Amino acid sequence: MLTKDSKGSVPADHTRSQPHTSSARIDLNNPQLYINREISWLQFNWRVLEEALDIRHPLLERVKFLAIFANNLDEFFMTRVSGLRQQVTDGVLEVPPDEITPSEQLAAIQHMLTFHLARQMDCWQDDLLPKLHEAGIRIYHYDELQPKQRALLRKYFERNVFPVLTPLAFDPTHPFPHIANLSLSLAVVVRDPQRGRRFARVKIEDVFPRLARIPDEYHLAQGEYRDLAEVLDTNFIWMEEVVAANLGLLFPGLEVLAAYPFRVTRDAALEIKDDEASDLLTAVEEQIELRQFGSVIRLEVAQTMPESIRDVLTRNLHLAHSQVYTVNGPLGMSDLMELTHIDRPDLKDQPFVPALPGSWTSHAEDLFASIRHRDVLLYHPYDSFMPVVDFVRAAARDPQVLAIKQTLYRVGMNSPIVEALMEAREHRKQVAVLLELKARFDEKHNIAWARALEQAGVHVIYGVLGLKTHAKICLVVRRDPDGIRRYVHMSTGNYNPVTSRIYTDLGYFTCDPDIGADISHLFNALTGYSQQETYRKLLVAPGAMRQQLLARIEREIERQRQHGDGYLAFKMNSLVDRACIQTLYRASQAGVKIDLQVRGICCLRPGLPGVSDTITVTSIVGRFLEHTRIYYFRNGGKDEVWLGSADLMPRNLDHRVEILFPIGDPHLRQTIIRDILYSHLHDNVQARRLLPDGSYERCSPPPGACVLNSQEWLLQHWKSRGNIPCQRTKRTRRRKL
Numbered sequence: 001m002l003t004k005d006s007k008g009s010v011p012a013d014h015t016r017s018q019p020h021t022s023s024a025r026i027d028l029n030n031p032q033l034y035i036n037r038e039i040s041w042l043q044f045n046w047r048v049l050e051e052a053l054d055i056r057h058p059l060l061e062r063v064k065f066l067a068i069f070a071n072n073l074d075e076f077f078m079t080r081v082s083g084l085r086q087q088v089t090d091g092v093l094e095v096p097p098d099e100i101t102p103s104e105q106l107a108a109i110q111h112m113l114t115f116h117l118a119r120q121m122d123c124w125q126d127d128l129l130p131k132l133h134e135a136g137i138r139i140y141h142y143d144e145l146q147p148k149q150r151a152l153l154r155k156y157f158e159r160n161v162f163p164v165l166t167p168l169a170f171d172p173t174h175p176f177p178h179i180a181n182l183s184l185s186l187a188v189v190v191r192d193p194q195r196g197r198r199f200a201r202v203k204i205e206d207v208f209p210r211l212a213r214i215p216d217e218y219h220l221a222q223g224e225y226r227d228l229a230e231v232l233d234t235n236f237i238w239m240e241e242v243v244a245a246n247l248g249l250l251f252p253g254l255e256v257l258a259a260y261p262f263r264v265t266r267d268a269a270l271e272i273k274d275d276e277a278s279d280l281l282t283a284v285e286e287q288i289e290l291r292q293f294g295s296v297i298r299l300e301v302a303q304t305m306p307e308s309i310r311d312v313l314t315r316n317l318h319l320a321h322s323q324v325y326t327v328n329g330p331l332g333m334s335d336l337m338e339l340t341h342i343d344r345p346d347l348k349d350q351p352f353v354p355a356l357p358g359s360w361t362s363h364a365e366d367l368f369a370s371i372r373h374r375d376v377l378l379y380h381p382y383d384s385f386m387p388v389v390d391f392v393r394a395a396a397r398d399p400q401v402l403a404i405k406q407t408l409y410r411v412g413m414n415s416p417i418v419e420a421l422m423e424a425r426e427h428r429k430q431v432a433v434l435l436e437l438k439a440r441f442d443e444k445h446n447i448a449w450a451r452a453l454e455q456a457g458v459h460v461i462y463g464v465l466g467l468k469t470h471a472k473i474c475l476v477v478r479r480d481p482d483g484i485r486r487y488v489h490m491s492t493g494n495y496n497p498v499t500s501r502i503y504t505d506l507g508y509f510t511c512d513p514d515i516g517a518d519i520s521h522l523f524n525a526l527t528g529y530s531q532q533e534t535y536r537k538l539l540v541a542p543g544a545m546r547q548q549l550l551a552r553i554e555r556e557i558e559r560q561r562q563h564g565d566g567y568l569a570f571k572m573n574s575l576v577d578r579a580c581i582q583t584l585y586r587a588s589q590a591g592v593k594i595d596l597q598v599r600g601i602c603c604l605r606p607g608l609p610g611v612s613d614t615i616t617v618t619s620i621v622g623r624f625l626e627h628t629r630i631y632y633f634r635n636g637g638k639d640e641v642w643l644g645s646a647d648l649m650p651r652n653l654d655h656r657v658e659i660l661f662p663i664g665d666p667h668l669r670q671t672i673i674r675d676i677l678y679s680h681l682h683d684n685v686q687a688r689r690l691l692p693d694g695s696y697e698r699c700s701p702p703p704g705a706c707v708l709n710s711q712e713w714l715l716q717h718w719k720s721r722g723n724i725p726c727q728r729t730k731r732t733r734r735r736k737l
Helices: 037-053 059-090 102-134 147-161 217-221 239-245 280-293 307-316 333-341 364-373 386-397 416-426 443-455 513-527 545-563 578-589 650-654 666-681 710-717
Strands: 138-140 168-170 184-192 196-204 211-213 235-238 255-266 296-302 324-327 376-380 401-408 430-435 459-461 472-480 483-491 503-510 539-541 567-572 593-598 615-620 630-633 640-644 656-662 687-690 696-698
Touching: 037 059, 037 102, 059 102, 059 255, 059 296, 059 333, 102 138, 102 324, 102 333, 147 239, 184 239, 184 307, 196 239, 211 239, 211 333, 235 239, 239 255, 296 307, 364 386, 364 472, 364 483, 376 386, 376 666, 386 401, 386 416, 386 472, 386 483, 386 503, 401 416, 401 513, 416 430, 416 443, 430 443, 430 513, 443 459, 459 513, 472 513, 483 513, 503 666, 513 656, 539 545, 539 650, 545 567, 545 578, 545 630, 545 650, 545 656, 567 666, 578 593, 593 666, 630 666, 640 666, 650 656, 666 710
Parallel strands: 138 235, 296 324, 401 430, 430 459, 567 593, 593 615
Antiparallel strands: 168 196, 184 196, 184 255, 211 235, 255 296, 376 503, 401 472, 472 483, 483 503, 539 656, 567 630, 615 687, 630 640, 640 656, 687 696
């Protein structure tokens, strides 16, 4: 059973007893050796919530983390919980390595969320909301407003909101209205003089801000504001309260008895059978529309809602009582992100200016010459994303460039990368783009970009049959004085300048002939009928990536047996794959020292006697989203460092096109090992350590040791690239990786 520990957090997996190990041969298929994937994800989201609880962060940054926690949970229900419920409905017998059934997982999820959601609301109501008020940011309830404020809201409602709203009745002549995914609604009870009590639904349209700004009494008295659109004050009111207070305009002649907020979450997983879709773009568009009609997974209701109204919703949405979540506060708290747009730098993290490589230039000839001279490493957001944009723009405009080939997964809005690719067609370059239409929750943006690129004359490929293309690569073919040369950019993250400011990712420029040839072969496999399976330097999935990674772990095992110095350090988003976990267990049993940093899901249990004694697992949740994938093998001093787009998950290794690429430049390889891996693995401020029972504890420096917040250290020192990441008063020896 899941229980609350002494620190107030919820251990990840007490649904099974802790494994008993002995000197006898251990069965690595034992389900007690694995943490459940869904429970591990909930522990990750708890760590996000802990950042909202952390008073060391500026106030609006804490609000941001609270909004991220809520948004993450919405996506979790739309994809993972919906999948589990579908498995229960279909009677699926296949279970994960931990052998917890879908029904057991759903029960464990609900149990954990009971605590998480209560803590979330306590954080908002008892901590953040009062502190916002003290800082001059007030969120009013309607009954707290003064008459002049209400009058201005009434005027705003009549002019702007009322024309958009559509009340939908529910009675024998009106079917129960469709409730869109993630839409906020009011369940309205009215009394008709002839027919008695009636029920209706009013949707709070998302064309309006969820938090409406209102002026204070002083500015109203001065007559400074005639419309809410002009208001600059940092006073707010929830839009649903504005609508609820003015429902009489929607139901003239009826008495409005009450209105209660509620919110629905639906199954949003796209199910497209590529081989049955003659037009993939149209098929994805149709599935996006169907998201609004997916089965209901969760109903959130205000605590004030009476049981009779709750029963009406539950019955008509065909829900079990376990799918109803009662909330003592505002619903849809991801909308709190609106508060982060307030111009209060004193309540936010200090801004910083990303660095540029010392030799970098946007001039095409010098840019390509710089890459010819030496490979270039970028570490976002500490390094600017502009060199990536410069690279594609230079390729688009340089008369010596013959072709550009690129994969795009999540590019966002107003993409300078896509604009540069369209500009390349204006300069008569050959341009081919593999644009992944099935990038979850980015499908609409990608469809719009696909059409724009095609209209510009770019050859657009929508994906590979049965696979998602997740690899991040750009190939430029250029006519240099000494012949045709391939210039390549590869990355662990997306070609998105917005997320590059908040996600940590590594990008790499090279004109290595072997890597260039590999990328050409890979694009041929993506766009044509190539059956290429072996590559000179790249590890490619699906295919040999898993086997080649496991072979390198086996090499460390053998090294440990012969020389006693086997070592691995992996940094990734998720560790789920059973074969990878079992090989890491065997490496630990052989004595190989293993440091893993897994930001999110980790199904491996570290520190189990006789199984994973030598494995440590940490996770960093901080100002930036840790998104980098680094795989380091000491290899007896012949260090190997691999970067790429792939986590150690079955979906990455078997169902996506992924690459891992080696860092050939010795100096850059040591920079990654010394400055990036070292600082993150020794973080003792933001890092949490995974314990054998699946719970996490925050790392802290022992007396006299270094105090290291890796993200803060990198903000201060990345430009110099070489200082030892340590803040201390005593001299201490720096341990090698």
